[in-house]
Amino acid sequence: MLIRVEDLSYTYAPGTPLERVALQGVNLEIGPGERVGVLGPTGSGKSTLVQHLAGLLEPTAGQVWLDGVAAHARTAAARARRQRVGLAFQYPEDQIFEQTVFREVAFGPRYLGLGEAEITARVRWALEMVGLDSPTMEGRMPLTLSGGEMRRVALAGILAMRPEVLILDEPTAGLDPRGRRELLGRVQAWQEQIGFTLVLVSHNLGELARVAERAVVLARGQVVADGSARQVLSDGESLRAAGLDVPQTVALLQALRQAGWEVRTDRLLPEEAVAEIVQAAKLRLVKSVSHPSLGPISDRARREEARL
Amino acid sequence: MNLLLPGMYVAADSALHRLDPRVKMGAALLLMAVPFAIQHLASILLLSALVAAITYLSAAPLPALARTLRTVLGLGFFMFVFYLFTTPGRPLVTVGKIVMTWEGLGAAATQVYRLCLLVVLSAILTFTTSPAQLAHGLEALLGPLTRIGLPVREFALVLTIALRFVPTLFEEIDKIAKAQRARGADPGAGGVRQRVRGWTSVFVPIFISAFRRAEELATAMEARGFRGAQQRTRLYQLRLTRRDLVAALVVVAACLAIVGLERLR
Numbered sequence: 001m002l003i004r005v006e007d008l009s010y011t012y013a014p015g016t017p018l019e020r021v022a023l024q025g026v027n028l029e030i031g032p033g034e035r036v037g038v039l040g041p042t043g044s045g046k047s048t049l050v051q052h053l054a055g056l057l058e059p060t061a062g063q064v065w066l067d068g069v070a071a072h073a074r075t076a077a078a079r080a081r082r083q084r085v086g087l088a089f090q091y092p093e094d095q096i097f098e099q100t101v102f103r104e105v106a107f108g109p110r111y112l113g114l115g116e117a118e119i120t121a122r123v124r125w126a127l128e129m130v131g132l133d134s135p136t137m138e139g140r141m142p143l144t145l146s147g148g149e150m151r152r153v154a155l156a157g158i159l160a161m162r163p164e165v166l167i168l169d170e171p172t173a174g175l176d177p178r179g180r181r182e183l184l185g186r187v188q189a190w191q192e193q194i195g196f197t198l199v200l201v202s203h204n205l206g207e208l209a210r211v212a213e214r215a216v217v218l219a220r221g222q223v224v225a226d227g228s229a230r231q232v233l234s235d236g237e238s239l240r241a242a243g244l245d246v247p248q249t250v251a252l253l254q255a256l257r258q259a260g261w262e263v264r265t266d267r268l269l270p271e272e273a274v275a276e277i278v279q280a281a282k283l284r285l286v287k288s289v290s291h292p293s294l295g296p297i298s299d300r301a302r303r304e305e306a307r308l
Numbered sequence: 309m310n311l312l313l314p315g316m317y318v319a320a321d322s323a324l325h326r327l328d329p330r331v332k333m334g335a336a337l338l339l340m341a342v343p344f345a346i347q348h349l350a351s352i353l354l355l356s357a358l359v360a361a362i363t364y365l366s367a368a369p370l371p372a373l374a375r376t377l378r379t380v381l382g383l384g385f386f387m388f389v390f391y392l393f394t395t396p397g398r399p400l401v402t403v404g405k406i407v408m409t410w411e412g413l414g415a416a417a418t419q420v421y422r423l424c425l426l427v428v429l430s431a432i433l434t435f436t437t438s439p440a441q442l443a444h445g446l447e448a449l450l451g452p453l454t455r456i457g458l459p460v461r462e463f464a465l466v467l468t469i470a471l472r473f474v475p476t477l478f479e480e481i482d483k484i485a486k487a488q489r490a491r492g493a494d495p496g497a498g499g500v501r502q503r504v505r506g507w508t509s510v511f512v513p514i515f516i517s518a519f520r521r522a523e524e525l526a527t528a529m530e531a532r533g534f535r536g537a538q539q540r541t542r543l544y545q546l547r548l549t550r551r552d553l554v555a556a557l558v559v560v561a562a563c564l565a566i567v568g569l570e571r572l573r
Binding site: 015051054056082083086087093157169 | 342
């Protein structure tokens with residue numbers, strides 16, 4: 001599905017003393033299968049933007065088009081498009097309400113008007129996708145599950161609708177580092193397997209770097225940067241201007257560069273940064289021993305340098 | 309999410325904001341009672357002018373006030389129609405068996421006027437008085453009842469806490485309703501059965517989180533040494549200033565004048 005955001009503005013509580021502009025003239029196009037990270041400081045309009053993508057809010061000005069249909073319209077065409085956009089709010093486990101896991105996950109598919117057999121198949125599939133053992137889980141009461149399990153059930157409820165666009169608003173908030181890694185790994189695996197468009201809202205830049213290929217930075221309700229994740233997330237100046245810090249790897253590489261190391265600073269993942277630093281360290285070592293008087297070693301060094 | 313519920317407190321620094329909550333509550337009650345004691349157009353106009361002046365002094369946002377009035381639109385309409393057709397008197401319009409009377413028109417207008425005044429006055433009270441002040445004022449006004457064993461202070465505390473969580477609850481309802489809509493449901497649409505089902509799916513998580521919140525709050529209060537409301541003292545004491553006395557005098561005098569004018573005729 002092609003998502004087109006056109007001059008989108010949104011104001012909360014217009015005409016009251018609590019009036020607050022959340023989005024201001026946002027333009028954005030997200031193509032099928034893209035993996036987009038949305039980042040920005042608290043209050044920058046991230047959540048408001050993704051709610052518009054799912055057609056949950058009516059724009060104050062501008063429009064959101066889902067394959068050319070206004071996202072919030074009350075027409076059957078718009079409803080059909082909205083059903084293909086799956087949105088998980090922050091802390092989705094707080095929104096669980098059914099008496100059994102099965103019914104909770106089946107809630108969305110039921111509204112799609114599917115047959116009972118298809119619903120059952122989808123519930124099984126979705127529970128499997130989130131790594132829960134379907135037969136033992138289906139009959140359990142969601143409130144007896146652990147927090148992590150509840151979040152996975154909630155996400156299964158959205159996956160079961162087989163969305164073409166999956167929007168996750170801070171999916172790893174409140175999880176421990178291991179839980180975060182695991183969930184992100186799953187999200188990546190789903191994306192590869194199903195190929196849906198992924199919109200990931202987060203202010204953990206390391207997380208975005210791992211999952212997103214494209215990054216959109218919001219600040220004060222406006223898009224202040226939009227480009228490849230590598231380019232956007234290593235641009236310290238514009239990130240700081242938006243009120244964000246650079247990813248830790250970039251900060252480290254920038255510090256090394258200032259200390260005279262020849263490293264590229266646009267390495268976002270820890271393993272990439274490690275490789276970059278190792279390579280630069282080798283280069284420095286080679287240079288330090290490649291004094292002309294040392295003759296043969298400098299030949300070796302040049303060869304080594306050429307190889308690197 | 310930001311939303312302005314009808315009658316929500318709006319922080320500002322108007323003449324009314326600075327008044328003692330006890331004075332404001334007393335004045336509001338008095339002014340609400342006046343329309344029930346008057347009938348003539350002149351007194352009604354005077355009272356309206358008084359309320360308009362108070363509205364002006366309160367710096368209440370007029371659009372928000374209008375929104376508050378809109379919440380009783382249905383009730384007002386029903387009352388108007390009810391009095392219009394059920395009051396006996398000189399017929400104005402007759403359609404078959406249904407008779408609309410002149411007296412009915414008058415009664416209907418009076419009732420709707422009273423309703424509007426009630427709504428406007430209570431809205432101005434809540435616009436200009438924070439929930440904490442309201443509870444404090446109520447506690448002070450009902451204070452004498454502690455002598456006959458009523459737990460007024462606890463009641464005020466409960467009220468403060470309840471009011472504090474109203475916006476939170478509304479935000480949560482909105483969020484969960486949206487999450488349901490994101491999964492294809494529409495809590496406010498469809499037939500009765502679907503709607504009941506839809507709202508069930510919204511209120512179950514709300515109740516769960518409300519109970520969890522209550523428990524956390526209770527723990528937090530105990531952790532900070534709360535041992536019942538009796539031994540608590542107030543950081544901010546209510547003190548009547550000259551401004552309060554003047555305001556109280558003006559309102560009382562104006563109300564007496566309006567009612568007196570009515571009696572003279």
